[in-house]
Each structure stands twice: as structure tokens, then as C-alpha cells.
Amino acid sequence: MRKWAKEHGLLLANFALFLVFFGGMILSGAASYSEDQQAHGEPAVTVLQFLASGEFLEATFENWESEFLQMAMYVVLTIFLFQKGSSESKPLDKKAPQDEDPRHATIGKATPWPVKRGGIALGFYKHSLSILLFVLFLASFTMHGVGGAEAYSEDQQSHGQAAVTFLQYLGTSRFWFESFQNWQSEFLAVAVLVGASVYLREKGSPESKPVAEPHYETGA
Template structure:
């Protein structure tokens, strides 16, 4: 068990932090939502009831969509673009291991199945990481809109205004404001990491160059 925990510690720690913060978001969100309901003369909701509201769905997936978009774009951009001196960039002026053609790899029992199979399976597998992130982004984007239109229509009805459809909600400034305010922050954070890793270090982290490495050295 100790060996397994050491081998998977980074994933386990991140999933644990996600669950802790997600529970915190749900509990505080339910309390905030109930306070808002009571301020408008409506009954408070339980935590389980809150999970079925458009407010919860909208808040959750508008954040998830920006994370998946940022990671998907970052994976794709680092294929083609470089940043001299950054640990987040592939090395410049020489081939990186990531650029090797898998069709020329020596096949063994440990070789991933799509490479042994070849054809379309290999073609998809070559881009499977970015495909995963963009599929998750699209799903989150649509769920954000689904939760948003539900919450928007509740507000409309409480003010005696007509409701709108899902497609109409996609054209509202509210939906795009929610999306852009999250997207811009994600790419700001990535930009800071890419630029800061040229000059700053974190000993022991694979996201940093070795502490004594010159600033101009590119790649981990």
C-alpha cells in the first residue's frame, strides 16, 4: 500500500484536494443560495436540493470548462510554440522525445495497444490527450449553458419576464461574460508560469528547471 501511495501520490493528493474543496463549495453554495431564497421570500433548500438547481450546475461547469479549455489549448500550443528559457517549453534547436514518430518505435509487450495496432487507433492515440480535454471542455460548456439558462429563466419568472430557450441563452451577454471571465484568468496563470519559469526556480519540481540552470536554457 505504501508503494502504491508513493507511485500515485500526485494524483491522489490532487483528487483529495478537489473533493475537499468541492464539498466546501457545495456546502457554502447551498447556504448562500438559501440566504438568497429567504431574502426573496422563498424557502431555503437542503444541500441535496441545491445540487439540482441551475445555480449549482452553472457555477460548477463554468469553472470546469475554463480549466479544460486551458489545459487542452496548452497541450496543443506546446506542440508548435516555444519559449526560450522556459521549463514549460520543448528544447529549441533539437528534437524532443515527444516528437518521435511512434511508427518507428521498437514494439514490445509494454508498448501501448494503439501503437501495436496502428492505423486509425494510432492516429487517434497520437492526439488522445488534447481530444480528452476538448471533449471535457465541450461537455462542461454545454452543462454550463444548461444550468445557466435554468437559473436565468428563474430570475426572469420572478420578475414577470418571459423565459428563453437554451439556444437563445447562448447568445446572451451574461453567458459569455461568465465564460470570458474564467477563460482569461486561466490563460493569465499559464502565461505567468511560462514566463516566470525562465527566471525563477522551485527545487525538486519537474515544473522548474534545475536551480543552477542558466536562464537561457530551454526545457526541463
């Protein structure tokens, strides 16, 4: 068990942090939503009622949407684009292992089965990471719209105005403001990491070059 935990520590730690912060978001979100409801003369809600609300769906998926978009775009952009001196870039002056043609790989017992099979399976597998991230982005984008339409309709009706459909909500400035305010911060964070890794170091991290490495050296 200890060996397994060590081998999967990075995933386990991030998933544990996700659960802690997601739980905090749910509890604080339910309290905030209840306060807003009571301010409008409505009864407070339970945590379960909050989880079924458009407010919860909107708050959750507008954030997930930006994260998956950032990661999907980063995976794709690093195929074609470079940053001299950054640990986040492939080397400029030599071929990276990621560019090797899997059809010419030596097949062994541990080789992933799509590589062994070839054809359509390999064609899909070569881009499976970006496909997954874009699918998760589109799913989150959709759920952001679904939850947002419900929350927006509640707000509209409380002011004596008509509710909106999912498609109508996608045409509102509120939806795009929520999306853009998250998207811009994600790409700013990536840009800072890419640029800072040229000159700054973090000993022991694979996201950093070795501490003594020259600034112009590109790649981890």
C-alpha cells in the same frame, strides 16, 4: 499499499483536494443560495435541492469549462510554439522525444497497444490527450449553458419576465461574461508560469528547471 500510494501520490493528492474544495463549494453554495431565496420570499433549500438547481450546475461547469479549455489549448500550443528559457517549452535547438514518429518505435511488451496495432488506432491515440480535454471542455460548456439557462430563467420569472431556452441563453451577455471572466484568468496563469519559469526556480519540482540551470536553457 504504501508503494502504490507513493507511485500515485500526485493524482491522489489532487483528487483529495478536489473533493475537499468541491464539498466546501457545495455547502457554502447551498447556504448562499438559501439566503438569496429567502431574501426573495422563497423557502430555504436543502443541500440535495441545491445540487439539483441550475445555480449549482452553472457555478460548477463554468469553472470546469475554463480549466479544460486551458489545458486542451496548452497541450496543443506547446506542440508548435516555444518559449526560450522556459521549463514549459520543448527545446529550441534539438528534437524532443515527444516529436518522434511512433511508427518507428521499437515495440516491446509494455508498448501501448495502439502503437502496436497502428493505423486508425494509432492515429487516434497520438492525439487522445487533446481529444479528451476538448471533449470535456465541450461537455462542460454545454452543462454551463444548461444550468445557466435554468438559473437565468428563474431570475427572469421572479422579475415577471419570460424564461429562456438553452440556445437563447447562449446568446446572452451574462453567459459570455461568465465564460470570458474564467477563460482570461486561466490563460493569464499559464502565461505567468511560462514566463516565470525562465528566471525563477522551485527545487525538486519537474515544472522548474534545475536551480543552477542558466536562464537561456529551454525545457525541463
